[in-house]
Amino acid sequence: MREESAEASAIHRAEIEQQRTFWAERFRDVGWQTERFVQGMRDSPFFYSQEIVQVRIDSWSQGRVVLAGDAAHCASPYSGMGISGGLVGAYVLAGEINGSPSDLPAALANYERVLRPFVDQIQGEVNPRILRVGMPLTRHAIAAFQNLTALACFLHIPDLVTRMSKEDRGGDWRLPAYVNAV
Numbered sequence: 001m002r003e004e005s006a007e008a009s010a011i012h013r014a015e016i017e018q019q020r021t022f023w024a025e026r027f028r029d030v031g032w033q034t035e036r037f038v039q040g041m042r043d044s045p046f047f048y049s050q051e052i053v054q055v056r057i058d059s060w061s062q063g064r065v066v067l068a069g070d071a072a073h074c075a076s077p078y079s080g081m082g083i084s085g086g087l088v089g090a091y092v093l094a095g096e097i098n099g100s101p102s103d104l105p106a107a108l109a110n111y112e113r114v115l116r117p118f119v120d121q122i123q124g125e126v127n128p129r130i131l132r133v134g135m136p137l138t139r140h141a142i143a144a145f146q147n148l149t150a151l152a153c154f155l156h157i158p159d160l161v162t163r164m165s166k167e168d169r170g171g172d173w174r175l176p177a178y179v180n181a182v
């Protein structure tokens with residue numbers, strides 16, 4: 001759902017029943033099979049609802065406390081690379097602490113200096129304008145989007161894009177080689 005209201009942002013922290021009601025209200029009377037889906041959501045024993053966000057923080061550490069993974073730099077499910085960011089970040093953090101065992105402030109500053117360019121790259125790959133195109137708001141816009149998507153598939157454009165995309169994500173950033181790394 002494309003909505004940036006304060007209510008939509010806060011609902012994921014509400015009681016589950018409130019969350020279900022929120023979604024049911026938003027999708028009431030929109031047609032097609034929606035009633036069936038809403039009923040399925042109400043009946044399901046499993047429920048997960050979350051806001052799509054990125055985590056951007058000026059500093060990843062304070063004193064002896066340091067953030068890693070999503071807590072430091074969640075990229076968002078739209079970009080992927082969250083797992084890679086978490087694993088690479090943990091590797092860099094361990095490497096830097098291992099390299100300066102008696103100087104934690106220096107190690108944490110280096111962790112941030114080394115990892116930031118990689119994180120900036122993966123977070124920067126999310127383009128909100130393109131995401132908005134994929135989430136049209138009116139019936140006409142939805143119909144136009146579906147027709148364009150059908151045409152693109154007919155012309156095999158997704159296959160072409162896949163073939164032309166880079167396999168490596170993260171730009172020119174290279175994983176540092178730490179001495180004594182296992």
Ligand SMILES: Cc1cc2nc3c(=O)[nH]c(=O)nc-3n(C[C@H](O)[C@H](O)[C@H](O)COP(=O)(O)OP(=O)(O)OC[C@H]3O[C@@H](n4cnc5c(N)ncnc54)[C@H](O)[C@@H]3O)c2cc1C
Nearest residue numbers: 050068069070071074075076077080081082083084085086
């Ligand atoms: C819908 C969705 C799709 C995604 N798709 C992809 C994908 O295709 N590719 C990809 O690479 N990434 C994807 N991600 C992102 C990926 O899941 C995360 O980037 C990754 O799991 C982050 O790992 P983490 O260890 O930093 O955090 P988490 O996996 O969130 O781990 C944090 C842990 O801390 C626990 N915790 C929280 N608070 C406390 C507390 N107070 N005390 C103790 N424990 C606590 C939580 O229960 C959790 O187990 C997706 C994420 C979502 C939500």
